[in-house]
Structure formats: structure tokens, C-alpha cells
Amino acid sequence: MRRLFLAILIIFAIGCTQQVKTDIAGVGETFPTAPSAITWDGKNLIIAKEGIIVFLENIDTATAGSFIGYEGHYSLNNYPITITSKENPPYITGLAWQKTAYSGFIWAADAANKRLIKLTPQGETIKSIQLNKIYPEDMTFDGKYLWIADSKRGKVFKITTEDGSVIEEYLSPVSYPTALAWDGKYLIVAGIINPALPSDSxxxxxILRLDTVNGKVIEEISNSRYVTFPSAMVWIDGKLWISDRNSGYIVKISDWGSPSADEKIYKLATTPSIIKKIETKEEKKETEKDIQEAKKAAEEARKAAEEAKQAAEAAKKAFELQQKK
Known part of the structure; x- marks a missing residue:
């Protein structure tokens, strides 16, 4: 009987969603529950809410719905990073990790001030990019470009890390996209189907897997009953870690699903702004070239006029000498 009970317990633990609750206090900062942004740097689960970024390591998740009430645990690594602003109080809605040869950088989307901030793990600001036409809901990094979910416009944008120029634009396959993740090949989009309905189910x-090359949904990932409002998401070794706004938990689920029957193409056939920007620069070069050529022609005309004037004066002097003779 005891062996049967243990076997049932193991099966129950394996089959259920895993989760960890993120109530943090006593480290010089108070971090509210339900992170609005999460990412992974290869060691730490980096989470954020409002203007605070916290590093978690040694994460031990618990089986969701466990009758023993265990919620898992984690350790804090590094001191929290605090983002400040002279305008609106910062509200971080997205985090992304840009790996480098020896370490990496954190990208934070501050929705309250419509900007992206590039930070070192120590909290030093490297760059700030203003987002004038994009409301950042969540963000992920594919190794070269940043992807941003815009819930207000129902779109997903692929942008450069240099100046935030839009490379590609997609209609969101979920009407209200709230979380993004990159699995190494595809973009995973999660969100709310109908924002008009109560967000508690x-x-x-x-949750969908999108092929960004052809713009089609290739797979629908099975959701957990513990995810009722995904506010952020990151892919780690075949698992999706999702921060749930309603419960305050970070929930870990498998990333496999079933093939999608959706044949719609979500990639928009629009001219990317980066091309427009290049065209604008080229036009500027052409204009500068025209100006330089006009200046050169004017200078040549001036020299010709000067030479004609000198020739006229020489002819006048020669005529005067002839008259004296």
C-alpha cells in the first residue's frame, strides 16, 4: 500500500505543472509578487516589476496544487537593480538577455516611459532607446534582434538593438499578446483570447509557436490551468517559464503542443522602417552630392568670370598703350 501511494505521488508530481512563488523581501528592497518581466542569463532567472530587477538562482519548483502546500524556494544572487526616471515612475514590462563572450547585457522595456534600456548585470545603463510608436508589453531576444509584443495594437515587432528601428511587423496570432519567448528557432506568443472576458480563467x-520566416502558426502549446494571465515568459531548455499576473506564481510547463490548423499569414507585407531609414540616408547623400556639384559649378563659374575680367582688363590696357603710341 505504501509503495502504491509513493508511485501515485510520483506520477502526480511528474504529470503536474511546476511553479514557484516570488515573494521577496529583506534584501534592502521589497519586490512585489507576480513579476511583470522575466528572462534567463544561463544561471539566474532575472525577474522584474515596477522599477526593480532581481536575480534568482538555485530555483527549486514545487508541484502545482501539491497537497503539502510546498511552494518551492530559490536564492538571491547579486543586489537588486533599481531603475529610475525623471519623468514617470518606471514600470518594467519586458526583460531580455543579450549574451556576450564573457557575460551579457539586460534589456528592460519601461512601458511607463516608452523606452528600452540596455544595462550591465551590475545595473549600469549602456543605452536608452525611445519607443515612439510601440507600447512594449513583453520582450525577447533571438541572438540578433529584439522582439516586442504590443498588446494595445495587437502586433509583434522585430527591432534592431542599435536604435530600435523596426525590421519586421506581425499581426499577433493572439488578439491580446502579453508574453513572448524565443526557443532558438521560433517565436512563442502567449496572451489573452478575449480581453472583454474576466481574466481569471x-x-x-x-500559447502559440510562430514561424517568423513564413509568418504562420505551426503549433498550439497546451496551457496549464494555473496560467490565467501570462505577464511574461522565457524558454529554458525545452520548458516555458511563465509569470502569471493573477496568482503571483512563476509557472513552468512543457513547450510541446499540437500542430495548428491556422493557415493565416501573420507577417505583414509592409516596407520595414529600417529600409526607409536607409533610403532616407541615401537621399540625403544624393542631396549633399547635388549641393557639392552645384558649389563646384558655381566656383568654376566664378573663376571663369574672374579670368574673363582679367582678360578684359588686359585688353583695355593694351588698347590704351596702343592709343598712346
């Missing part, structure tokens, strides 16, 4: 959440 997992049935109103959809």
Missing part, C-alpha cells in the same frame, strides 16, 4: 489564454 486558463481557457481565455492561448
Amino acid at each position: 486558463s481557457d481565455n489564454v492561448k
Whole structure:
């Protein structure tokens, strides 16, 4: 009987979603529950809310719905990073990790001030990019470009890390996209199906895998009943870690699903702004070239006029000498 009970317990633990609750206090900062942004640097789960970024390591998740009430645990690594602003109080809605040869950088989307901030792990600001036409809901990095979900416009944008120029634009396959992740090949989009309905049911959440090359949804990932409002998401070794706004938990689920029957192409056939920007620069070069050529022609005309004037004066002197003779 005891062996049967243990076997059932193991099966129950394996089959259920895993999760960890993120209530943090006593480290010089108070971090509210339900992170609005998460990412992974290869060692730490980096989480954020409002203007605070915290590093978690040694994460031990618990089986969701466990009858023993265990919620898992984690350790804090590094001191929290605090983002400041002279305008609106910062509100971080997205985090992304840009790996480098020896370490990396953190990208933070500050929705309150419509900007992206590039930070060192120590909290030093490297760059700030203003987002004039994009409301950042969540963000991920594919190794070269940043991807941003815009819930207000129902779109997903691929932008450069240099100046935030839009490379590609997609309609979101979920009407209200709230979380993004990159699995190494595809973009995973999660969000709310119908924002008009109460956001307390997992049935109103959809998670899809999008092929960004052809713009089609290739797979629908099975959701957990513990995810009722995904606020952020990151892919780690075949698992999706999703921060749930309603419960305050970070929930870990498998990233596999079933093939999608959706044949719609979500990639928009628009001219990327980066091309427009290059064209604008080329036009500027052409204009400068025209100006330089006009200046050169004017200078040549001036020299010709000067030479003609000198020739006229020489002819006048020669005529005067002839008259004296």
C-alpha cells in the first residue's frame, strides 16, 4: 500500500505543472509578487516589476496544487537593480538577455516611459532607446534582434538593438499578446483570447509557436490551468517559464503542443522602417552630392568670370598703350 501511494505521488508530481512563488523581501528592497518581466542569463532567472530587477538562482519548483502546500524556494544572487526616471515612475514590462563572450547585457522595456534600456548585470545603463510608436508589453531576444509584443495594437515587432528601428511587423496570432519567448528557432506568443472576458480563467489564454520566416502558426502549446494571465515568459531548455499576473506564481510547463490548423499569414507585407531609414540616408547623400556639384559649378563659374575680367582688363590696357603710341 505504501509503495502504491509513493508511485501515485510520483506520477502526480511528474504529470503536474511546476511553479514557484516570488515573494521577496529583506534584501534592502521589497519586490512585489507576480513579476511583470522575466528572462534567463544561463544561471539566474532575472525577474522584474515596477522599477526593480532581481536575480534568482538555485530555483527549486514545487508541484502545482501539491497537497503539502510546498511552494518551492530559490536564492538571491547579486543586489537588486533599481531603475529610475525623471519623468514617470518606471514600470518594467519586458526583460531580455543579450549574451556576450564573457557575460551579457539586460534589456528592460519601461512601458511607463516608452523606452528600452540596455544595462550591465551590475545595473549600469549602456543605452536608452525611445519607443515612439510601440507600447512594449513583453520582450525577447533571438541572438540578433529584439522582439516586442504590443498588446494595445495587437502586433509583434522585430527591432534592431542599435536604435530600435523596426525590421519586421506581425499581426499577433493572439488578439491580446502579453508574453513572448524565443526557443532558438521560433517565436512563442502567449496572451489573452478575449480581453472583454474576466481574466481569471486558463481557457481565455492561448500559447502559440510562430514561424517568423513564413509568418504562420505551426503549433498550439497546451496551457496549464494555473496560467490565467501570462505577464511574461522565457524558454529554458525545452520548458516555458511563465509569470502569471493573477496568482503571483512563476509557472513552468512543457513547450510541446499540437500542430495548428491556422493557415493565416501573420507577417505583414509592409516596407520595414529600417529600409526607409536607409533610403532616407541615401537621399540625403544624393542631396549633399547635388549641393557639392552645384558649389563646384558655381566656383568654376566664378573663376571663369574672374579670368574673363582679367582678360578684359588686359585688353583695355593694351588698347590704351596702343592709343598712346
